[in-house]
Amino acid sequence: MRRREDEAERDAAVALVTEWVYLPDVAERIGQSDRRVRSMVREQRVLAFRVGPNNALAVPEEMIALDPRSGRQEVLPALRGSLIQLSDAGYADWESLRWLYSHNEELDARPIDALRSGRTSSVRRAAQALAF
Numbered sequence: 001m002r003r004r005e006d007e008a009e010r011d012a013a014v015a016l017v018t019e020w021v022y023l024p025d026v027a028e029r030i031g032q033s034d035r036r037v038r039s040m041v042r043e044q045r046v047l048a049f050r051v052g053p054n055n056a057l058a059v060p061e062e063m064i065a066l067d068p069r070s071g072r073q074e075v076l077p078a079l080r081g082s083l084i085q086l087s088d089a090g091y092a093d094w095e096s097l098r099w100l101y102s103h104n105e106e107l108d109a110r111p112i113d114a115l116r117s118g119r120t121s122s123v124r125r126a127a128q129a130l131a132f
Helices: 002-015 023-030 034-042 079-088 093-100 111-116 120-131
Strands: 020-022 049-051 056-060 064-066 073-075
Touching: 002 049, 002 093, 020 023, 023 034, 023 056, 023 064, 023 073, 034 056, 049 093, 079 093, 079 111, 079 120, 093 111, 111 120
Parallel strands: none
Antiparallel strands: 020 056, 049 056, 064 073
């Protein structure tokens, strides 16, 4: 029974994301190989979930950002430290996704939006409180 509850909670977390980018498209957008993008998922640099009609691995659109210096797209650099921090707090990937895409009172924003706007320290402080 717990497995079904986890699946339902995972599905609810995935539903918080409005736009997904499938891994081959992520690779093309950031100028990396499919293999490298899969490594980035394993290394907790980005989250990926199986979504869509083909149940294919995809990354939330908002986890890809434009590097202002180079003008190229990249995986949001501040994401890795936050994902590791959430993992260290005992969060599963879907729980991290839910946390990143849910409004946070301390930040007065969704953590993913705060990361995208450069508020990395604030997000990490908010995530640090989850470990206690």
